[in-house]
Amino acid sequence: MPTSEVVVVFADDTTAHAARTTKSLLSDAPGDDGLSSLLGEFGVVLAPMFDSPGDRGAPHALDGGAAAQAAPDPEETEMARYFHAEVPDDKVDAFVARMREQAAVEKVYVKPPTFNPIAPFDEAVAAPAIQAVAPPGGTIPRFDQFQTYLAAAPGGIGAIDAWNLPGGRGANVSIIDIEGAWQFTHVDLEDNGGLAGGTAIDEVDWRNHGTAVLGEVIARHNGQGAMGIAPDARMAAVSHNGIGSAAAIDMASAQLEPGDILLLEMHRPGPRFDFTQRDDQRGYIAVEWWRDDFLAIRRAIKRGIIVVEAAGNGAEDLDDPLYDTPAADFTADWRNPFRGEVDSGAIIVGAGAPVSGHYGLARSRLGFSNHGKRVDCQGWGREVTTTGYGDLYAGQGEDEWFTVSFSGTSSASPIVTGAVAVLQGIAKARGRTLTPNNVRAGLRSTGTPQQAAPSAPLAQRIGNQPDIAAMIAAL
Numbered sequence: 001m002p003t004s005e006v007v008v009v010f011a012d013d014t015t016a017h018a019a020r021t022t023k024s025l026l027s028d029a030p031g032d033d034g035l036s037s038l039l040g041e042f043g044v045v046l047a048p049m050f051d052s053p054g055d056r057g058a059p060h061a062l063d064g065g066a067a068a069q070a071a072p073d074p075e076e077t078e079m080a081r082y083f084h085a086e087v088p089d090d091k092v093d094a095f096v097a098r099m100r101e102q103a104a105v106e107k108v109y110v111k112p113p114t115f116n117p118i119a120p121f122d123e124a125v126a127a128p129a130i131q132a133v134a135p136p137g138g139t140i141p142r143f144d145q146f147q148t149y150l151a152a153a154p155g156g157i158g159a160i161d162a163w164n165l166p167g168g169r170g171a172n173v174s175i176i177d178i179e180g181a182w183q184f185t186h187v188d189l190e191d192n193g194g195l196a197g198g199t200a201i202d203e204v205d206w207r208n209h210g211t212a213v214l215g216e217v218i219a220r221h222n223g224q225g226a227m228g229i230a231p232d233a234r235m236a237a238v239s240h241n242g243i244g245s246a247a248a249i250d251m252a253s254a255q256l257e258p259g260d261i262l263l264l265e266m267h268r269p270g271p272r273f274d275f276t277q278r279d280d281q282r283g284y285i286a287v288e289w290w291r292d293d294f295l296a297i298r299r300a301i302k303r304g305i306i307v308v309e310a311a312g313n314g315a316e317d318l319d320d321p322l323y324d325t326p327a328a329d330f331t332a333d334w335r336n337p338f339r340g341e342v343d344s345g346a347i348i349v350g351a352g353a354p355v356s357g358h359y360g361l362a363r364s365r366l367g368f369s370n371h372g373k374r375v376d377c378q379g380w381g382r383e384v385t386t387t388g389y390g391d392l393y394a395g396q397g398e399d400e401w402f403t404v405s406f407s408g409t410s411s412a413s414p415i416v417t418g419a420v421a422v423l424q425g426i427a428k429a430r431g432r433t434l435t436p437n438n439v440r441a442g443l444r445s446t447g448t449p450q451q452a453a454p455s456a457p458l459a460q461r462i463g464n465q466p467d468i469a470a471m472i473a474a475l
Contacts, residue, residue, distance in 0.1 A: 003086040004110050005244045007292055008046060008099060009331050011106035016081040020048050035102055042087065042095050049082040049292060050250050050299070073302075078333055079295050081106070084244050109329035111290060112275045114245050116179060116209045117267040117310045119351070119381060119407035120281045120368055130404045132393040140187065140224040140395060146385040146404050147227060148355060149415060154448040155355045155362070157379075157415060158468040159229045162422045165472075167429030170230025170421035175217060176252040177237045178245070179265040182210035183398045184237075188219040188226055188387050193236025197251040200239045207398065208388040210237060212406045213265055215387030216414035217421065225393075225402055226386050229418025230425065240266065245287055249296035258304030259424055259433035263417045264297075264346070265410060267312035271322060284314035285370060288344045289323065291334045301345030306424070306436045308417045309346040310409035311370040317460070318372030338374045347420075347440050348374055350462030351381025351412040352450065358383065364453035365462045369409060377443040377463040378450060379415030382407050386414075416443070419466040426472060438475055446470035 010016040039046055087095050092110060099108045132141050144150065150159040162168040174193075181200040184192055192214060200206075218235045219228035236255075240248040245266055252262055264287060269275045272283030286309055287293040297307050311318070318338040326334045335341040351369035353359040359382045365371055366381045383405060385392065390401035420439055427434045434442075447464030 002089045004089055004092050004113075006085045006087050006092065006096060006099075007049070007109050007111060008083045008085065008105055009107045010081045010083070010104055012104070013077065013080065015104040019046070019083065020052060020080065035104065038098055038102070042091055044085045044087055044095065046083045046085045049084045049244070049247050050079045050296065051254065052080060075295055075298055079299070082292055082295070084247065086242060107329050107331050109327060111244065112269040113277065114240055114266045114268050114287070115281075115284070116206070116265065117284070117313050117409040118209060119366070119410075120279070120313060130392060132402070140400060141393065142224055143385050143392060143402055143404070144227045149380050149384065150227065150229065153465070153467040153469070157229070157419045157466045159418065159422060162426065162468045162472075165426050165429075167425035167427070168422055170233030170418070170425040172428045173230065173233045173421045173424045174256055174260040175233055175235045175263060175417060175421060176256060177210065177213055177235065177263045177265055178240060178248050178252055179206070179210050179213065179237070180239055180241055181206035182214060182237050183207045183388065186211055186215070186387050186399050187224070188222065189214055190220050190222075192218065193234055196236040196238050196255055198239030198243050198248055199241050201241045204398070208401070209265070209410065211388035211398070211401075212386045212403060213263070213410065213414045216384065216406070216411065217418045219387055229415065230421035232425065233421045246290070246292035246296040249293065250299065253296070253300035253303065253305050256305050259428070260305055261417055261420055261424070262300055262305055262307045263413060264307065264309040265413060267310055267314070267409070270314060270316070271325070271327065272314065272316060275327075281313045281368065282315055285312045285316055285318065286310065286348055288337050288346060291330060294337055294342070294344050297344040297346050301436050304433075304435055306420055306439050307344070307346040308413055308420065309348050310413045311348050311350045311375050311462070313351070313368040313408050314370050315368050316370045318370055318374050338372060345436050345440070347376045347416065347443060349409060349413045349416045350375045350378045351409045352378035352462055352465060354380045354383040356383055360453045360456070361451045363448060363451045363465050365450070365456035365460050367455065369462055371460040371462050373461055375462050376440055377416055377447060378465050379412030381409060381412045384411040384415070416466055419468055422468055423471050423475070427475070434475060442471045442475045446474050
């Protein structure tokens with residue numbers, strides 16, 4: 001039976017604390033007003049969304065946060081009131097209605113499903129099909145000739161030159177990718193960190209997507225297949241399946257250290273079309289618009305973890321006043337993160353056109369990409385060669401599949417993640433750990449500029465394409 005994630009926010013700290021103590025059915029919560037029996041009636045377990053502050057290390061001094069954290073952090077206090085449940089779809093409406101009647105509950109809302117931000121399938125694909133053939137003997141061919149985003153600026157991000165510098169392959173940097181599933185046994189993904197939390201979705205489309213993301217960043221330089229931007233980085237994964245995106249973010253960040261990277265490969269339907277699922281992905285937006293995801297990202301940033309977040313493929317102007325209005329059941333603490341009312345600290349990535357010209361002028365905004373002043377930088381949103389899918393090369397099963405057409409803010413975000421991992425590896429080799437603020441500022445102040453196209457003017461900001469050499473010089 002399909003389920004939906006229901007978020008429950010308690011009105012007071014006392015009930016929330018009691019609920020956290022029981023970890024499940026609130027059977028010991030003072031004044032629970034029948035919550036336990038209600039949950040039992042629906043067969044639902046209500047669990048804390050986040051670890052309590054005492055379960056987690058204190059915020060690090062990396063962004064000057066240590067002194068500011070001497071007093072209780074109001075965001076941590078707020079997070080303690082957030083709980084979530086997976087509720088069968090045929091019971092969601094009744095469950096939400098009953099929960100809203102409970103005196104101990106402030107707000108209840110249903111989160112739209114989380115999807116992979118791969119480019120919409122209904123868009124015409126102008127690029128010619130390429131099919132690689134293995135040489136005699138069955139060896140997998142090399143595909144780096146298609147990976148021109150690895151080259152120096154302005155065409156690429158400058159990864160190839162950076163590989164010659166100490167730490168320039170992402171050494172001593174850990175990354176966790178959050179999405180649905182992966183093919184960890186792929187031949188180009190040796191010694192990856194595997195599944196670090198959640199339950200992977202057992203579907204090939206989800207596996208292909210996650211595999212493509214990993215390949216962009218850490219595909220091994222083994223003389224065959226694709227080449228990752230930061231092959232020496234350690235990359236693991238957490239699935240949002242069954243636990244929700246905010247809990248997955250929090251679970252992943254707990255396993256990282258200051259200077260490590262968290263990649264959010266997800267978007268979901270926003271308010272433009274009343275949170276409706278659409279095949280064309282119109283109106284889909286970055287997940288930080290939901291308060292629980294925002295709080296999870298903020299906690300990671302405070303600990304010095306660099307968060308890279310897909311902007312989403314909704315063709316949305318994130319500066320639109322539409323996003324100033326909260327959903328009906330959001331809490332009073334909610335503020336719009338897209339127009340500067342609050343700042344998650346994440347690096348938000350838009351999708352730009354590749355250098356081939358098949359999709360318009362290089363680094364111009366692709367039509368599906370969200371845009372706005374909150375978008376920090378861009379990566380290629382079309383024609384990315386990496387592991388998975390099998391349209392470029394299909395060897396012996398999924399472990400030998402490669403693609404030349406990975407796309408969306410899905411493909412753009414790992415390019416930025418790889419560039420950041422290379423930069424951090426170089427910084428660490430020089431005795432320094434870059435902070436989230438350092439890196440985001442560097443991505444905004446350097447890089448190869450966005451170009452304007454007739455249908456995508458510069459006012460539709462997706463930012464610059466990373467230039468690793470320029471960032472090294474700046475930072």
